[in-house]
Amino acid sequence: MKTLEWLLLTYKVPPEPARKRIAVWRKLKGMGAVYIQGGVCLLPKSDDHLRRLKTLENEIAEMDGEAVLMTTAGLDPREEDKIVRRFNADRDEEYKELISKCEAFEKEIAEETRVKHFTYAELEENEQEVAKFKTWFTKIGKNDFYAAPLAQVAQEWLTKCEGILDAYAHNVFAAQEENAAAPSSKAD
Template sequence: MSALEWLLLTYKVPAEPARKRVSIWRKLKGMGAVYLQGGVCVLPKTDDHLRRLKVLENEIAEAEGEALLLATVGLDQKQQEKIIARFNADRDDEYKEFIEKCIAFEAEIAEETRVQHFTFAELEENEQELTKFKTWIAKIQKLDFYTAERAREAQERLTRSEEILDAYAHNVFAAQEENRPTEGAKS
């Protein structure tokens, strides 16, 4: 494995107002940054990350804080692997939560099927939930810089959820067809 470069940001901001400190933390987490310790984080070195960290550096200065932005590499293969493991652990935590929500989604559809609650309203609600799952996994994948262990499992779980919803949709349409009056039937 060739040496990977990272961007290292160290920063301090005043404790008050807390909203500024929290805003900076959220932006860094939203970029997929890994904290090595309080106020010290790393991201893979990319032009996009560099640009975004430069903007954040200005925001830290406006909050009357201090920031130092450096490009760095691990001293050896073991150090590099430790950093990658930290990135992957963060993504695996997110994938785990995603998988748990998919399992709950599938259980809900199984219950709706068991009680034969086949309505268009329920189908629409479940389709909206699946759309949220697709957006959610895309966000996680965007920050999965080193292909975390649970990435494949999460994608497979999403596919399974889609298949289960498709089967439920088939049942909804079949049930609605059964409830339609046939031609020539008297009202």
């Protein structure tokens, strides 16, 4: 079995202004980094991660902070598994949030269908929502380095939401055709 390698970044930034510290944290979380403890994080070793961490290392220096970037590996398979589980747990948290939004979408469409609220405006809003879900899923997937367990469940929910949207669109078009075909009554 091939030993997994990671890029390890340790850093300190001045406590004030807090926005700088938060900006570093956001960038690292956006890359999918796992924090081992405050100011110490890991990413799988790749050229892209190395380039991005080198850039961040320079930004930290410009903030009058300190950073050390190095390559590391676990001492044994148990250590590797522990780190992989941390990455997967972080991604699963993101997938859970997406799944909960998909569940809420399903309930919302069920209610819209129950009350027969079939408008083009509502359809457009729901199309935008599903597009956001797709973008969100793709973003999580870019940081899903070790195939988190909930990835498949999230994919299934995304597919389900697309089907729900298609059915809702069919109802909207049918309702609009009915409205267009209904005779209009004119008052004398």
